[in-house]
Amino acid sequence: xxxxxxxxxxxxxxWLRLDREPERWLAPGEDGLVPDxxxxxxxxVPLKVWRLRRDDLVERQGRTGVWLxxxxxxxxLAGDSERLALIAVHFPKFSDGRGFSTARLLRERxxxxxxxxxxxxxxxxxxxxxxxxxxxxxxLREDQDAEAALGAxxxxxxxxxxxxxxxxxLFRRRLADGASR
Amino acid sequence: xxxxxxxxQRLVDERVRQFRDQTRRFLAGQxxxxxxxxLRLRNGLYLQRHAxxxxxxxxxxxxSTAQLRKLAHLARTYDRGYGHFTTRQNLQLNWPRLEDVxxxxxxxxxxxxxxxxxxxxxxxxxxTDHFAGVAADELVDSFVWCEIVRQWSTFNPEFSYLPRKxxxxxxxxxxxxxxxxxxxxxxxxxxxxxxxxxxxxxxVGFRVLVGGGLGRTPMVGHVVREFLPWxxxxxxxxxxxxxxxxxxxxxxxxxxxIKILVKERGPEAFAREVEAEWAQLKxxxxxxxxxxxxxxxxxxxxxxxxxxxxxxxxxxxLRASDKAFASWxxxxxxxxxxxxxxxxxxxxxxxxxxxxxxxxxQMDAIADLADRYSFGELRMSHEQNLIFAxxxxxxxxxxxxxxxxxxxxxxxxxxxTNIIACPGGDFxxxxxxxxxxxxxxxxxxFDDLDYAFDVGELDLNISGCMNAxxxxxxxxxxxxxxxxxxxxxxxxxxxxxxxxxxxxxxPALGKVLGPSFSQGEVPxxxxxxxxRYLELREHDEERFIDVVQRVGVExxxxxxxxKADQExxxxxxxxxxx
Numbered sequence: 001x002x003x004x005x006x007x008x009x010x011x012x013x014x015w016l017r018l019d020r021e022p023e024r025w026l027a028p029g030e031d032g033l034v035p036d037x038x039x040x041x042x043x044x045v046p047l048k049v050w051r052l053r054r055d056d057l058v059e060r061q062g063r064t065g066v067w068l069x070x071x072x073x074x075x076x077l078a079g080d081s082e083r084l085a086l087i088a089v090h091f092p093k094f095s096d097g098r099g100f101s102t103a104r105l106l107r108e109r110x111x112x113x114x115x116x117x118x119x120x121x122x123x124x125x126x127x128x129x130x131x132x133x134x135x136x137x138x139x140l141r142e143d144q145d146a147e148a149a150l151g152a153x154x155x156x157x158x159x160x161x162x163x164x165x166x167x168x169x170l171f172r173r174r175l176a177d178g179a180s181r
Numbered sequence: 182x183x184x185x186x187x188x189x190q191r192l193v194d195e196r197v198r199q200f201r202d203q204t205r206r207f208l209a210g211q212x213x214x215x216x217x218x219x220l221r222l223r224n225g226l227y228l229q230r231h232a233x234x235x236x237x238x239x240x241x242x243x244x245s246t247a248q249l250r251k252l253a254h255l256a257r258t259y260d261r262g263y264g265h266f267t268t269r270q271n272l273q274l275n276w277p278r279l280e281d282v283x284x285x286x287x288x289x290x291x292x293x294x295x296x297x298x299x300x301x302x303x304x305x306x307x308x309t310d311h312f313a314g315v316a317a318d319e320l321v322d323s324f325v326w327c328e329i330v331r332q333w334s335t336f337n338p339e340f341s342y343l344p345r346k347x348x349x350x351x352x353x354x355x356x357x358x359x360x361x362x363x364x365x366x367x368x369x370x371x372x373x374x375x376x377x378x379x380x381x382x383x384x385v386g387f388r389v390l391v392g393g394g395l396g397r398t399p400m401v402g403h404v405v406r407e408f409l410p411w412x413x414x415x416x417x418x419x420x421x422x423x424x425x426x427x428x429x430x431x432x433x434x435x436x437x438x439i440k441i442l443v444k445e446r447g448p449e450a451f452a453r454e455v456e457a458e459w460a461q462l463k464x465x466x467x468x469x470x471x472x473x474x475x476x477x478x479x480x481x482x483x484x485x486x487x488x489x490x491x492x493x494x495x496x497x498x499l500r501a502s503d504k505a506f507a508s509w510x511x512x513x514x515x516x517x518x519x520x521x522x523x524x525x526x527x528x529x530x531x532x533x534x535x536x537x538x539x540x541x542x543q544m545d546a547i548a549d550l551a552d553r554y555s556f557g558e559l560r561m562s563h564e565q566n567l568i569f570a571x572x573x574x575x576x577x578x579x580x581x582x583x584x585x586x587x588x589x590x591x592x593x594x595x596x597x598t599n600i601i602a603c604p605g606g607d608f609x610x611x612x613x614x615x616x617x618x619x620x621x622x623x624x625x626x627f628d629d630l631d632y633a634f635d636v637g638e639l640d641l642n643i644s645g646c647m648n649a650x651x652x653x654x655x656x657x658x659x660x661x662x663x664x665x666x667x668x669x670x671x672x673x674x675x676x677x678x679x680x681x682x683x684x685x686x687x688p689a690l691g692k693v694l695g696p697s698f699s700q701g702e703v704p705x706x707x708x709x710x711x712x713r714y715l716e717l718r719e720h721d722e723e724r725f726i727d728v729v730q731r732v733g734v735e736x737x738x739x740x741x742x743x744k745a746d747q748e749x750x751x752x753x754x755x756x757x758x759x
Binding site: 095097101126 | 203219335344426461467
């Protein structure tokens with residue numbers, strides 16, 4: 001069970017990740033019907049399953065989230081921000097930085113306000129940057145000390161650039177400070 | 182110098198604290214080699230053949246004497262008493278102990294220095310013209326823009342894990358002294374029609390080049406935008422970096438630089454993609470405002486120039502009577518926009534000294550000289566020399582006399598002996614061959630200053646492997662160390678040119694002439710090329726590179742290999758004499 005940090009606190013994970021193999025949920029079975037999703041569970045599904053079975057998923061009682069691989073285009077969820085409670089962005093390796101751009105696009109361009117969760121090779125030393133790019137939940141890699149990792153959000157007390165956590169770059173605050181002095 | 186404010190200082194201090202903790206966790210076994218590698222590289226720390234190597238940032242090559250003294254202190258205390266200045270305007274120390282590095286970074290922070298992002302797949306030190314702020318042909322002071330981009334790039338949360346390293350160069354003058362065409366992004370200051378002197382005029386902006394680079398797949402950059410008004414500089418960089426971060430190749434380290442993406446998509450298609458992304462970011466919160474430019478500009482200390490006559494009455498007689506001084510003035514003294522002042526290059530290319538190396542004692546002595554002669558500041562150039570940018574012309578002779586005993590008055594800037602070389606196989610674990618002994622052998626061959634002067638401007642660059650840290654692709658003559666069945670050999674190319682350092686030859690990559698040479702054969706080969714050039718040139722002002730661009734490489738190639746068959750090589754001569 002990966003350790004979850006949510007809103008800078010340790011949290012339990014209530015979400016169920018749907019089988020990694022999307023075809024199982026897309027192909028009709030012997031009865032000619034595609035399988036039903038669990039009705040009550042909060043489900044994280046692959047992008048392809050979401051695209052092809054969106055209506056079945058949203059009609060359920062449980063909430064729905066989508067799992068994006070690092071190469072997936074977040075633009076595919078452009079119109080779905082209201083319907084999704086969670087988007088998980090997968091980091092196959094901590095040094096694969098595509099997910100940082102994915103997160104900013106989801107937050108800043110596609111208006112996603114739900115839980116944005118970093119999953120995969122998620123380590124303490126990337127948390128500060130991940131948080132700045134709009135992630136608010138972190139499924140840490142199994143071996144990480146989650147308690148200690150909480151400290152990473154305070155690695156730096158300021159930042160030069162604007163990002164999701166603070167849209168204005170530092171120079172705008174500096175100028176405001178200078179003007180008020 | 183840009184002087185840190187409290188926030189700049191706090192961020193550097195916090196970085197030291199962060200790295201101290203990361204090092205502690207690594208030594209305690211809580212971080213794997215690979216995880217720690219990514220973190221230490223972002224603090225300039227490599228694990229090399231002999232020991233770790235620490236690469237310290239000298240942002241845009243500008244250094245105060247207090248900072249230079251600190252570097253001398255670090256070289257003395259934690260290393261073997263010297264440092265190596267690189268083509269990226271950084272300083273490398275070659276033998277620090279991993280356990281000491283957090284403390285070294287803490288010491289650097291006390292003089293507003295760091296090693297942030299000097300390696301790793303992130304935006305590296307921003308480089309520029311070493312005559313920024315003093316050049317007569319300057320359009321804007323590129324230091325100000327470099328600092329603005331430095332802040333944008335430092336701990337950039339989105340662009341800290343790029344597909345590969347990312348190098349940006351900014352040039353603010355008419356001549357390109359920053360090799361902008363061979364950077365991932367090159368920026369040229371442009372003043373459009375109607376630009377007023379009142380800064381910042383909206384008619385000032387940048388030409389944006391993308392996709393240049395050296396390494397194993399050398400390429401000259403492409404213009405993706407002819408004119409970008411300055412307020413949009415950072416949002417445009419965001420757009421380029423975002424396209425690269427999302428689509429740059431991550432499956433093959435040798436195809437991961439942005440130049441490959443630009444090539445695969447085609448420069449026009451790539452530019453359209455950047456423009457589409459930028460359309461979404463344009464006029465956002467990252468848009469620069471005049472007050473910020475003014476604020477950064479005001480944080481730079483400026484020399485308090487004296488009012489001096491443009492011509493010093495004692496200077497001309499000294500030059501006329503002292504030939505060695507005259508030679509030095511001709512090669513190492515450069516025009517300055519303030520009357521009565523000049524910029525001076527301290528050559529780190531004395532024969533027998535590894536190019537770019539300085540001892541701790543030299544660093545201390547240079548700091549003293551810079552305090553006395555150049556307002557307590559100096560710069561380093563991407564050609565691995567030091568610059569005193571603000572020397573009164575009346576002090577030139579006195580300065581020259583003091584530089585001589587320090588071994589820093591070699592009158593060879595721009596000449597064939599002003600060799601750019603990487604540390605090579607003597608130090609670097611990547612190298613196929615040594616570069617320093619080859620540089621020295623060539624310098625010895627051309628040690629006769631009159632001969633070197635007659636040959637005129639000639640960039641000779643040496644890399645010990647195809648990673649091209651010695652910029653051999655853009656040397657007018659480039660030398661590349663290769664490994665042939667465990668033996669060191671050297672490939673020679675000609676026709677490379679880093680850019681329009683003066684009107685004439687365009688930026689270009691060298692062409693390999695033919696089979697490689699053993700180490701002992703290299704000086705003869707270079708001399709044959711130079712002799713051929715002297716035969717072919719039409720007048721004294723026509724440089725080696727101009728001739729190559731006029732006649733092509735064939736005449737050189739024929740001469741090089743035809744003669745090689747007829748004349749005994751140096752090695753053969755030695756063997757015959759033995």
